[in-house]
Amino acid sequence: MTTHGEHPRRLISLLRRRGSSLAGLLSLIGLLLAPALGLAQEASSAAAVAYRDIPQLGGSRNIIWVIAQQHLLLAGFVLGVPIFAWVCEIVGWKTGEKRYDKLAKEFTKLLTSAYATTALFGGILLFLLIGFYPKLMNYLADIFFPSFVVYSALFLLETVTLYLYWYGWDTMQGGGMKVLHLFLGFLLNVFAFFIMIVPNSWATFQASPVVITEGSSLARAWAATWNPTWWPVNVHRLIANVVLGGFICGAYAGVRYLSVTTAEERDHYDWMGYVGNFIGVFGMLPLPFAGYWLMREVYQYNQQMGITLMGGFLSWLFILQAVLIGALFLGANYYFWLGITHRIPGAEAKYRKPIMAMLIILLLCLGVWMTPHSLVASLEEAQKMGGTHHPLLGVFGVMSAKMTVVNLMILVTFMSFVIYWRAGKQETATWAKVANAVMGGVLGIAAIVVIVLGVWGYFVPAIVRINTFSVAQVLIVLFVMLTITPLTAVLLRSARTTTEMVWGRMPPRAGYALVMNAVMVILLMTLMGYARSSSRVHWHIYGVMRDSSQYAYSPALGYAAAFMSLNTFMFCMLVAFIFWVATMGDQGKATGSGSKGKVPAGAFPAMAGGSPALDETGRKG
Amino acid sequence: MKRKGRALKGGALLSPAILIVGMYLFLKFVLPLFTAPLPASLIFLYLALTVTGILIFNTLSGGSMEAFFGPIFRFLSGDGQAGPMKVARLLVLILFPLLVGWQTYASTAPSDHPPAENRTIHPAPPGEFVGLSNPVPNTPENVMMGKGLFAAFCSPCHGNFDGMGPAAKGFTPPPANFVDPGTIAQLQESYVFWRIKNGGVGLPIEGMPWKSAMPRWEVELKDEQIWKIIMGEYDGAHQKPRTWE
Numbered sequence: 001m002t003t004h005g006e007h008p009r010r011l012i013s014l015l016r017r018r019g020s021s022l023a024g025l026l027s028l029i030g031l032l033l034a035p036a037l038g039l040a041q042e043a044s045s046a047a048a049v050a051y052r053d054i055p056q057l058g059g060s061r062n063i064i065w066v067i068a069q070q071h072l073l074l075a076g077f078v079l080g081v082p083i084f085a086w087v088c089e090i091v092g093w094k095t096g097e098k099r100y101d102k103l104a105k106e107f108t109k110l111l112t113s114a115y116a117t118t119a120l121f122g123g124i125l126l127f128l129l130i131g132f133y134p135k136l137m138n139y140l141a142d143i144f145f146p147s148f149v150v151y152s153a154l155f156l157l158e159t160v161t162l163y164l165y166w167y168g169w170d171t172m173q174g175g176g177m178k179v180l181h182l183f184l185g186f187l188l189n190v191f192a193f194f195i196m197i198v199p200n201s202w203a204t205f206q207a208s209p210v211v212i213t214e215g216s217s218l219a220r221a222w223a224a225t226w227n228p229t230w231w232p233v234n235v236h237r238l239i240a241n242v243v244l245g246g247f248i249c250g251a252y253a254g255v256r257y258l259s260v261t262t263a264e265e266r267d268h269y270d271w272m273g274y275v276g277n278f279i280g281v282f283g284m285l286p287l288p289f290a291g292y293w294l295m296r297e298v299y300q301y302n303q304q305m306g307i308t309l310m311g312g313f314l315s316w317l318f319i320l321q322a323v324l325i326g327a328l329f330l331g332a333n334y335y336f337w338l339g340i341t342h343r344i345p346g347a348e349a350k351y352r353k354p355i356m357a358m359l360i361i362l363l364l365c366l367g368v369w370m371t372p373h374s375l376v377a378s379l380e381e382a383q384k385m386g387g388t389h390h391p392l393l394g395v396f397g398v399m400s401a402k403m404t405v406v407n408l409m410i411l412v413t414f415m416s417f418v419i420y421w422r423a424g425k426q427e428t429a430t431w432a433k434v435a436n437a438v439m440g441g442v443l444g445i446a447a448i449v450v451i452v453l454g455v456w457g458y459f460v461p462a463i464v465r466i467n468t469f470s471v472a473q474v475l476i477v478l479f480v481m482l483t484i485t486p487l488t489a490v491l492l493r494s495a496r497t498t499t500e501m502v503w504g505r506m507p508p509r510a511g512y513a514l515v516m517n518a519v520m521v522i523l524l525m526t527l528m529g530y531a532r533s534s535s536r537v538h539w540h541i542y543g544v545m546r547d548s549s550q551y552a553y554s555p556a557l558g559y560a561a562a563f564m565s566l567n568t569f570m571f572c573m574l575v576a577f578i579f580w581v582a583t584m585g586d587q588g589k590a591t592g593s594g595s596k597g598k599v600p601a602g603a604f605p606a607m608a609g610g611s612p613a614l615d616e617t618g619r620k621g
Numbered sequence: 622m623k624r625k626g627r628a629l630k631g632g633a634l635l636s637p638a639i640l641i642v643g644m645y646l647f648l649k650f651v652l653p654l655f656t657a658p659l660p661a662s663l664i665f666l667y668l669a670l671t672v673t674g675i676l677i678f679n680t681l682s683g684g685s686m687e688a689f690f691g692p693i694f695r696f697l698s699g700d701g702q703a704g705p706m707k708v709a710r711l712l713v714l715i716l717f718p719l720l721v722g723w724q725t726y727a728s729t730a731p732s733d734h735p736p737a738e739n740r741t742i743h744p745a746p747p748g749e750f751v752g753l754s755n756p757v758p759n760t761p762e763n764v765m766m767g768k769g770l771f772a773a774f775c776s777p778c779h780g781n782f783d784g785m786g787p788a789a790k791g792f793t794p795p796p797a798n799f800v801d802p803g804t805i806a807q808l809q810e811s812y813v814f815w816r817i818k819n820g821g822v823g824l825p826i827e828g829m830p831w832k833s834a835m836p837r838w839e840v841e842l843k844d845e846q847i848w849k850i851i852m853g854e855y856d857g858a859h860q861k862p863r864t865w866e
Contacts, residue, residue: 300865303752303809304745311743311807313827334677341682348682356678363674367667373803377660378737379793385657387794388740389803392656393663398803458802461861509680543748554827 050135051549060132061551062563067128069529069567070574071121073244073522076237077575078118079192080245081111084279086185093178103272105169107249112166113582117574119155136540143211144202146221151198158191196241197234201225204233206541207532208301228301232294239290243283244525247518250276252579254514257506267504273514274339280517281332281413285481288325288406289474296466298535305542309535316557317531319372322402324524326366329409331517333362336416338510343501344424351419358412365405365412373397395458400465404454407473411447414481418488424499427491435491439484446480522571526564534560633688637675644671662737743808744827746815753811757848767853770846774838775854782858792834799858806860810851813862817847 053060085107092100130137141148165184172181201224208229212220253272260266299306308314337355341348374388374397382388395401429435450473457465536542538552546552555563648664679689696702699710757763771779780786784798799805805813815823821833838847855862 303811304748307743307812308745308827311741312745313741315741315743316739330673330677337677337681348684352681355681359674359678363670367670370666370670371663374740374742375660376662376737376739379735381658381660381737383793385660388738388742389801390657390659390663392652393659394801394803398807400802462806462863463861463865507683 048135050133052132052134053550059551060128060549064125064128064132065530065563066567066570067121067125069526070571071118071125072529073525073567073571074114074118074121074574075196076241076244076525077248078111078114079196079238080241080243081107081114081249082185082188082192083242084246084249085111086182086189088275089185090182093182099268099271102268103275106272108166108169109582110249110252110579112162113578114575115159115162117578133540136545139541139545140202140205143205143224144221146218147198147201147225151195154191154195154198158188158195161188161191193238196237197230200233200237201227201230203532204229206539207305207536208298209541209544211544229294229297232290232297236287236290236294239283239287240525243280243287244521246276246279246281246283247514247521248276248575250280250514251518252276254511255579256583258508258511263504270343270503270506270510273335273506273511277332277335277514277517278417280521281336281417284328284332285410285414286478288410292403292470292474302542305535308537309531313554313557314531314534315373317527317560319370320527320561321524321531322370324520324527326370328517328520328524329362329366329413331513331520333358333413333416335510335513335517336413336420338506338513340420340423342505342507342510343503344499345502346499347423351423354419358416362409362412365409368396368401368405369409371396371401398458399470400454400457403457403470403473404450407450407477408447410477411443411450411480414477414484415443418484421488422492424497424501425492425495426498427495429491429494432491435487439487442480442483446476449476519568519572522568523564526567526571530560530564633679633685634692637679637689640675641668641671644668660737738830740830740832741827743812744825746812747825750811750815753814755810755814755848755851757845757852759852763849764852764856767849767851768857769853770842770850771853771857774842775850778834782854794832799854799860802860805855805858805862808863810848810855810862813851813854814844814847817842817850818844 051060054063057063085104088100088104088107092098092102092104161184165181165188168181168184172178172184205224205227208227210223210227212223215223250273253269253276257266257269257273260269295306295310298309310318337351337359340351340355371393373394375385375390375394377385377388385391389397427436453469453473457469460469534554537554538547539545540547645664645668648659648667652659678685680686696706696710697713699707702710771782776786777788778784778786778792778796779799780789780796782799784796784801786796789796797804816835818837818839820835820837820839821831822837824831824833842850851862
């Protein structure tokens with residue numbers, strides 16, 4: 001209660017201190033909006049307004065771009081976090097380990113703070129869309145009105161469930177009440193899933209519309225909802241939300257880890273960072289498959305749209321995507337490897353060579369992954385190459401090569417996790433040698449088959465590669481994961497722990513790696529958000545309603561990249577603010593908790609970027 | 622003296638330095654012995670990956686980080702340095718900013734060299750060409766007729782489907798090599814039909830800069846002849862068009 005009471009007092013105090021500045025800021029906003037409001041009024045006097053604009057604030061398209069992206073990113077976080085918060089709660093309930101329950105509660109705390117902001121941005125987005133694009137919104141409302149009603153009902157249910165889930169956490173701890181709480185978590189996820197897929201139908205309808213002129217309004221809405229890209233986007237976004245949520249929670253833990261003052265908190269946030277990274281990686285592994293399916297459906301739906309995305313002017317975005325995904329794979333693996341060398345004393349010497357091997361494979365794969373089909377070359381260089389395709393390395397530019405290396409990178413990342421999992425343990429089972437041989441064999445054969453299929457893919461018709469080889473590569477990688485994971489779990493059940501994992505020993509660069517991973521994921525989402533939206537080119541609804549506004553052109557890639565960066569920066573600031581507000585109460589508690597267990601002064605100069613002390617302890621350990 | 626010795630030693634720095642220099646020499650000078658030279662953008666990409674790998678590996682533990690960065694920090698701080706090392710440090714501190722300045726100037730100063738381009742090779746086709754399928758039956762006779770038309774109209778530039786026709790050397794970029802699995806094998810027949818029919822002048826604005834000398838064949842050939850050429854082209858290049866069935 002004390003902490004809740006703190007907030008209004010702080011706000012009043014802030015208003016007293018900064019009252020004049022805030023008043024000035026509000027006046028400035030009013031001044032900026034004044035001409036815009038004038039314009040809006042002028043426009044509304046016309047008989048049928050198709051567009052409105054606020055050019056003084058950057059134009060309607062740019063405003064929508066920013067607000068929609070912020071809403072989408074917040075929504076991704078809000079819909080992704082309940083999934084693993086609930087899973088953590090179940091783990092805590094089944095194992096009896098309180099730390100999982102605490103972690104789930106902490107995730108949910110971030111969720112409650114972000115939920116209201118998401119809804120706020122959703123509201124702003126809706127008002128702006130109605131204001132800026134009345135013709136389009138009329139059309140969409142005419143088709144999707146039944147799902148608007150469903151969406152509103154879902155929001156109500158989600159809100160009530162979230163309130164009960166969060167505020168009932170401490171009360172519903174024992175016996176049957178805990179089961180009820182878990183059921184609430186389940187409901188929260190069910191409603192969240194539907195809250196995601198309903199608006200997805202509106203957005204995907206714009207890209208791949210299915211319009212029927214006959215039938216009831218329900219039948220029209222249903223047909224429009226089941227458009228060709230709806231389910232690929234649903235699956236892709238569901239997985240991406242888990243990745244975003246995991247890495248943002250990891251980044252939150254990373255920042256808290258860098259700033260905590262007690263050893264207990266440091267242990268906790270180190271562990272939370274590990275869980276966040278694990279969830280992010282766990283989601284990242286199937287994400288390329290989902291992305292591949294989505295692009296395949298886009299191509300199949302409309303060749304023009306597919307080529308615009310993957311071969312046309314938007315294809316350079318996919319090179320940027322490759323760089324960002326590459327950074328993400330490196331960041332996630334780096335964090336695993338730091339965990340092996342710092343949390344498991346004595347493991348560094350044992351695993352240095354395997355880590356080096358994995359790093360080299362990862363870098364080779366990234367080299368192929370990032371090599372474009374058409375290279376950026378000067379006139380002179382292009383003449384020497386005989387065009388913008390390199391005669392030797394040009395083969396890396398097509399999907400056969402990309403699919404092969406992404407599958408190998410997934411295998412390497414999976415093995416990083418398995419090594420981390422097994423480090424510090426010695427198998428005692430009599431069949432351990434056989435199991436290890438089987439696992440090694442499965443991994444080796446799978447890697448060879450993935451490469452063989454990749455090379456073979458150049459010599460078969462595209463449809464065979466797309467429908468058979470690429471699918472086989474994915475299934476092989478999934479088979480490896482589904483074989484090695486349970487086998488390792490069974491093997492480790494009887495294993496002897498030779499070295500206990502020590503939490504709180506990670507150097508500050510691990511925290512920075514977690515933050516970098518989150519930034520990469522946000523950048524990726526802003527990048528692909530732009531790609532998905534731009535693939536409609538000059539159509540509001542592809543092939544149905546043309547964009548006839550002054551903004552019916554695709555911005556230059558540099559301009560778009562600047563907006564992606566702006567959106568990423570704004571979202572990071574927004575999340576930082578939300579988390580700051582969410583943890584204000586904890587800071588108040590920590591102030592009064594005394595100095596017990598404090599980290600020695602000078603031992604943790606984390607924010608300055610160095611950690612000689614921790615590196616030292618890690619080495620000694 | 623012990624400190625100075627450690628700074629001079631810097632063993633952990635030697636192998637990364639050799640690796641970076643070796644990689645650069647390989648990409649810049651060795652690889653072109655067997656194939657075409659790599660553009661600077663690709664060399665930069667591969668070197669950036671190499672440096673990233675070195676940084677990752679050498680910061681995995683406190684020990685490796687100290688072994689890698691320790692000599693650099695000690696050298697740059699100048700703590701306890703004397704003689705040649707002191708001079709070397711001064712030279713680095715003077716020359717490095719000059720190098721950065723020169724690089725900045727060189728990359729921004731006006732030049733008569735055309736800029737590196739990121740040409741869109743496969744712009745999206747106009748809507749009316751999307752989804753077209755080859756109306757000509759795929760019979761041996763039609764394929765043979767297509768090959769004949771190809772020999773008459775296309776081979777002067779595209780050669781024996783390999784982009785090495787007698788006129789090929791006159792064009793930059795050179796005519797497409799259909800045997801390369803990265804060209805027509807990636808495309809649907811409707812796309813190839815559009816490119817033959819409308820040629821370089823029919824490229825949309827997103828295909829800029831327009832660097833295609835492909836004639837507008839609709840002026841000289843009927844649609845049926847173009848479809849036959851497409852059949853002959855795929856057959857001659859031993860490729861199959863992209864399909865969804």
